[in-house]
Amino acid sequence: EAGVAQSPRYKIIEKRQSVAFWCNPISGHATLYWYQQILGQGPKLLIQFQNNGVVDDSQLPKDRFSAERLKGVDSTLKIQPAKLEDSAVYLCASSHQQGVDEAFFGQGTRLTVV
Amino acid sequence: RKEVEQDPGPFNVPEGATVAFNCTYSNSASQSFFWYRQDCRKEPKLLMSVYSSGNEDGRFTAQLNRASQYISLLIRDSKLSDSATYLCVVSRGSQGNLIFGKGTKLSVKP
Numbered sequence: 001e002a003g004v005a006q007s008p009r010y011k012i013i014e015k016r017q018s019v020a021f022w023c024n025p026i027s028g029h030a031t032l033y034w035y036q037q038i039l040g041q042g043p044k045l046l047i048q049f050q051n052n053g054v055v056d057d058s059q060l061p062k063d064r065f066s067a068e069r070l071k072g073v074d075s076t077l078k079i080q081p082a083k084l085e086d087s088a089v090y091l092c093a094s095s096h097q098q099g100v101d102e103a104f105f106g107q108g109t110r111l112t113v114v
Numbered sequence: 115r116k117e118v119e120q121d122p123g124p125f126n127v128p129e130g131a132t133v134a135f136n137c138t139y140s141n142s143a144s145q146s147f148f149w150y151r152q153d154c155r156k157e158p159k160l161l162m163s164v165y166s167s168g169n170e171d172g173r174f175t176a177q178l179n180r181a182s183q184y185i186s187l188l189i190r191d192s193k194l195s196d197s198a199t200y201l202c203v204v205s206r207g208s209q210g211n212l213i214f215g216k217g218t219k220l221s222v223k224p
Binding site for chain 2: 031033035041042043044045048055056091093095097100102103104105106107108
């Protein structure tokens with residue numbers, strides 16, 4: 001079974017630039033999560049999708065972050081404009097059934113904002 | 115109070131030691147509980163789910179106390195390969211958001 005695919009693996013941008021991350025979840029998984037993990041901390045939930053609908057985006061800084069999952073499969077997360085404090089690993093995860101089943105993670109995108 | 119709180123760590127133990135991690139959660143409506151393991155610069159991976167009756171997988175035992183809103187993970191006979199960060203994960207009520215603790219780092223020394 002193919003795992004969660006994310007790209008790019010690494011990205012370095014200057015502050016105020018924009019960046020986009022892509023995620024393709026495990027086939028058949030209706031729930032997709034985006035997490036932000038800052039060094040030394042646990043993953044922080046940014047947004048959760050159930051199919052193509054948003055379940056929870058309460059922790060998403062909506063003035064600069066946006067995410068979509070138009071066809072209920074793959075998803076993109078965008079930051080515009082980026083700030084220094086956005087430097088982190090952005091992890092995408094998917095699960096078959098929200099809140100019940102384990103979430104499987106992609107390898108993440110390591111973002112450095114300089 | 116944070117939604118999920120873990121022992122701050124780090125835990126430095128010799129091989130063969132028994133080590134216990136504790137975790138508390140604030141949402142009494144939480145339904146699902148997990149322990150994940152995260153190696154340095156890698157993604158988190160499920161170690162084990164935590165059931166009300168408690169469960170064991172080899173050297174690992176997980177316990178859940180709903181009344182106290184407390185979860186634990188016990189590792190017996192620690193191996194060098196157990197060195198990692200252990201993350202406590204709790205579902206947030208009916209929406210099922212998976213909320214992670216900060217993690218506890220374990221270093222097993224020879």
